[in-house]
Amino acid sequence: MLALGAAELIWRTFRTAGFGPTTNPRYTERDPELGWRYVAGVSVRHATEDFDVGIEINANGFRDATPPGQGGAEIVTLGDSLTFGWGVEAGECFADRLEVLLGVTVANLGVSGYGTDQELLLWRRHGPGLAPRVVLVLFCANDLVEAARRRSYGRPKPFFPWSEAEGLGEPELPAEPGWLARSHLYRSLRKQWDAASESPPDLSAARGRVAALLRRLAEEVRAAGAEPVVLVEGQGWLADRLGSGAAPVAVLDVAPALEAAAAEGPTTFAHDTHWTAHGHAAVAAAVGEFLRERGLLP
Numbered sequence: 001m002l003a004l005g006a007a008e009l010i011w012r013t014f015r016t017a018g019f020g021p022t023t024n025p026r027y028t029e030r031d032p033e034l035g036w037r038y039v040a041g042v043s044v045r046h047a048t049e050d051f052d053v054g055i056e057i058n059a060n061g062f063r064d065a066t067p068p069g070q071g072g073a074e075i076v077t078l079g080d081s082l083t084f085g086w087g088v089e090a091g092e093c094f095a096d097r098l099e100v101l102l103g104v105t106v107a108n109l110g111v112s113g114y115g116t117d118q119e120l121l122l123w124r125r126h127g128p129g130l131a132p133r134v135v136l137v138l139f140c141a142n143d144l145v146e147a148a149r150r151r152s153y154g155r156p157k158p159f160f161p162w163s164e165a166e167g168l169g170e171p172e173l174p175a176e177p178g179w180l181a182r183s184h185l186y187r188s189l190r191k192q193w194d195a196a197s198e199s200p201p202d203l204s205a206a207r208g209r210v211a212a213l214l215r216r217l218a219e220e221v222r223a224a225g226a227e228p229v230v231l232v233e234g235q236g237w238l239a240d241r242l243g244s245g246a247a248p249v250a251v252l253d254v255a256p257a258l259e260a261a262a263a264e265g266p267t268t269f270a271h272d273t274h275w276t277a278h279g280h281a282a283v284a285a286a287v288g289e290f291l292r293e294r295g296l297l298p
Helices: 002-014 094-102 116-130 143-147 184-197 202-223 234-242 256-261 277-294
Strands: 028-031 035-038 044-047 052-056 075-078 106-108 135-138 227-232 249-253
Touching: 002 044, 052 106, 075 094, 075 116, 094 277, 116 143, 116 202, 135 202, 143 202, 184 227, 202 227, 202 234, 227 234, 227 277, 234 249, 249 277
Parallel strands: 075 106, 075 135, 135 227, 227 249
Antiparallel strands: 028 035, 044 052
16 A cells, blocks of 8 residues: 555656646546536646647636637637647637637637547537637547547546447446546556557448537537538548538638648647647638638628
8 A cells, every 4th residue: 555655646746747638637627528627727837848838727617818708709619639729828729819810709618638529518518608600620530539439548438329320329428437536647557558458449430420420519500500610631531421411511621731831840749740839820821711711700
């Protein structure tokens, strides 16, 4: 017991501060429906070999430099750590840059590690009350894996059953994490164990589930009076699926904008694939131009 206690203390002292934005206990906590959420009102700094930035969570539980007031927001952004702006200051992420480019209020609801299923549930909780005109949903390739599992980053998460015959089912809530989850050392080991022990999901089924989730999200966004736009980097298969049918969903591929911007400087960090401030600026410019061309904002 003494050895375990010492190991936990050492781990908390030297490793916890370096945990990523999905598992860092300084600003994340359990959510019984969504799996995890941010701790409201927290202000910390996070440094890696690529960056040293401040992370401030507002009273609404999101990293938003200018949270919407009583009038809501013209644009809502949903997504994971790319939408959150991991590695850049809050004002440098594409959501905040859109506010400057377009002169509108943008509510950034990005939460690191969230998959498409969690983003759908998050929209149901917070989105309609903001009364946006446009909802931007950023899809990343890892969403295919996350939506196919009941655990992600070592933490329980919600899960939507899906089959080609029966379609999308009702969400199953995350399992209770158990008392061991209080240990930072255990959570780190469990994250590594999950990553090593789980086999990749069936790609066809994973794509079907994610496409169904995005279509359901688009339906609910439109029912709230807003227009959905899915942002992707590549992933042509998703544009084909969402762009067909009776109610096609607009898809913007930001890969060309990032490739063009890369000629002027790195758009991703040296040691991971998150966008730099330069990359976020390129994405914001592409999104702003797309929204103007489509006439989605007055």
